[in-house]
Amino acid sequence: MVLAAGTGADVLRAVLQGTPPGAVYALVALGFVLTYKTSGVFNLAFGAQAFVSAAMYFQARVEWGWSTVPALVLAVFVLAPLIGLLMERLIFRHLRTASAVSKLVVAIGLSVALPSLFETLTGFSGVAGKTPGGLVPDGANVFYDPLGVYPFSRDELVALGVAVVAMLGLGALFRFTSLGLAMRAVVESPRMTELAGIDSDRVSSVAWMLSSFFAGMAGVLIAPRFNTLMAPDFFHLVVVAIAAAAIGRLVSLPRALLGGLGLGIFIALFRTFLPRWSVDLPWLEPFQDNLTPSMPFVVLFGVLVLWPAIRRSPAAADPLSGVDPPPLSLVSTTRSKVLTRAARVFGVCFLLLVGLTVWFRGDVVWVHLVTQATIMSLIFLSVTIITGLAGQISLCQGTFAAIGALTVFQLADRWDVSVLVAALVGAVIAAVVGALLSIPVLRLGGIWLAIATLAFAFFFDAVMLKFSWVGGGDSSLLQGHRVPRPVLGPWDFADDRRFLVLVVVVFTVVSVLVIRIREGTTGLTLRGLRGSELAAESIGVSPARARMVAFALSAAIAGLGGGLLAIHQENVNYGNNFTPTAALFWVVLVVTLSARTVEGAAQAGAAFSLFNAVILQGAGLAWITRGHLPGFFPLSPKWRFVLFGLASIQFARHPEGLVEHGKRRATVGIDTRLAARRERASSQDANGGEGP
Amino acid sequence: MTTLFEATGVRKSFSGIRALEDVSLRVEAGERVGLIGPNGAGKTTFFNCVLGMLRPDAGRVLLDGQDIGGLPVHRRARRGIGRTFQRIELFADMTVREHLLLADRIRRGEGSLLRDLFGRGGSDADERRRCDEVLELLGLGDLAADPVEALSLGQGRLVEVGRALMTEPRLLLADEPSSGLDREETDALAATLREVQGDRGFAVLLVEHDVELVASFTERTYVLDFGHLIAEGPTAEVMADKRVRQAYFGDVEVGSGS
Incomplete structure (x- = not known):
């Protein structure tokens, strides 16, 4: 038995190999738990913070030619804590009483805004192949091989060393300083600490700075692993952090630390001892090859779904829930009939106007953009269902859309099925996947549901997509897939304008269906569930079933939209359209404008496709000023992410959407003014009657 | 009268602390029953066991003689158990x-x-x-x-x-309906409840702090203290019971509960 003889050394090697990444995971997990426990923010922007520090370091080191120490000081010791401080002071401090889910949405908005803000301000951009160096020169080289089983690289040793120093430092801070004591107390119970006369705001600022520092440090440490410095890669880090923190059940810092280390070692062990199925079952090869890197997502999903304790523990649901009053309910959040009617009339007129303009005067580019906007609006209707109606944040809408798009490609490519039929089949498949996904995450609800969908999106991205019957194999991943345009009887939709008409028809039909669902029993049930799950259950609503319906519906709409998008672009373009991080922006966009209304989805679609051309490139202004554009145009397209990302911060205050909120307030204002005028008029009449 | 609802030998402990100890309770069809007790007596725990929010460690919960102990919350609701909440639970954004x-x-x-x-x-x-x-x-x-x-x-x-x-519940569980209301509002609520109950004829299990409300509304009353039932019977008799007065009025000032 050769295998048995090697096992002991294999285990040891795997443990050694897993320790350095585990130490970095522990670092992020610590930072994550620190902010979560002190401010109740499930900080999904953590990865973005790590990216900003890593990019700053890269910028200073490579572009400006600084040496290691000043670059490190700037990126990790100055910039990172500053970002943390600003996030706490300017944003999260004011959202103390908001629900955990709205804070999560704010964090998602920041995770979209931060990298783009940094990139536009500093002019940084990741260059392919320009691998950022680590803290030591020649980092990838083998440096030390203590036990003769696993040689550590210099980078790994540095990571290990830094992580150990950071943890010892944190330990010492907690153990020996009064600030540390206060912080431990805040972690245990923020409100009790405040009652004891400790300024928990100050403690929470420090916690944010520390956690942000850890994020920055981790970012710089893992940057050498990536080929190109790009924000999405760093988003993985936050998933790892959540997984590690979830293993520690989000309750304590030492457990988060152990969770991180454990995760690193577990992944290494897994890699070593994973049975080589692919020898016998070649079709499993993509699974085999990609399971290891996606392990954090699998672990996270598994922990959430299989470990009932985590979702039951009140601390995990919302650390402040026991001590804070419930979030204030928002007065007059229902839409007035006048506004609804006005919106519909205006919507139809506007669409007609745009349609006619594009049809008669628009060139290829504008037809293309408007078509894209309509299809994106269709996809965003899926957010209207799941977030606006069911009140759940789903972060895997991109995956559902991708399933639709890939179905169209596979059916058209393999069996020559008509793409329109294929799009419908794709919607059905997406609905089935959505329903299946909802079974394990059914009881989660709130932030955990959002996180589970995120884990699923990453899992699909990393593993499922690699199967040739899903993603079409490796070559197509690079080159994309050819998808033909449909021909329906006498109409050949290869003509872009005809296709636009088709897309508008589909969007209109789905919009009507969404409105019907919203106004029917399904919508009523989902709104009830959103309003109070407890009360809905008490009158006999099954939350599991209602949520499954919502998930399936939403997935079907996303799938249909994804299929149409592929048909429109004549290509699936997974990397551009459907990645988990791209889908994050969708959610941000829709909740900013309005997740509650069809109109909101349409606006979000328009913003997604047209904002860049009309506003940032200056086409809108140029049209108004007849071609005279100020010198600072065109603006960087990244402002889109910055603006909408930052605007979604308002979700915590106005869950119906910022634009929607403005409109409602305006109509209420007009209403009261009209009523006042009417009253005045009638009282004058009455006076006039009495006078003579 | 037929027995509509019955809980027998319900026991529940939280990490070693006994919250409920062999609590048995019966509600006949159309009857108005009170469940009172000082803070921490286990009223809410019992309530949650009946509704399915908590699983009791032992004991059975019967509706129409059928064990509903294994059913999830919404299924119990569909069998005819309605409820109101102590901390009000309405559907936000709905009329x-x-x-x-x-x-x-x-x-x-x-x-x-x-x-x-x-x-x-x-x-x-x-x-x-x-x-x-x-x-x-x-x-x-x-x-x-x-x-x-x-x-x-x-x-x-x-x-x-x-x-x-x-x-259309056959049993309405009212969880401290008076909490947060002043005397006048409580009386108005009680009057409305009485009228509605007379009209529709469902049974009510009223879990309350407000002794006056219980005294005026219920026919029979159970008293919980430290997880034990210490008294049961017609409301007027229970209110006069010495042990009840000691456990209840002795420790807690009437009407000042949270």
């Missing part, structure tokens, strides 16, 4: 009428997704009539179209009652 409408639809099991998709999900005349009846009964007629955010706490409680009524 008063919509609250009742939803409960009505769920009870009838009406309204499939398909109906909605064909645009037949709107409310019909029958539904409106049923809602109007309950609204009228509770005196909420004028508020029907208002969003619940605009209501006072007392009105909100009535909406909860109305919502529960629409499920």
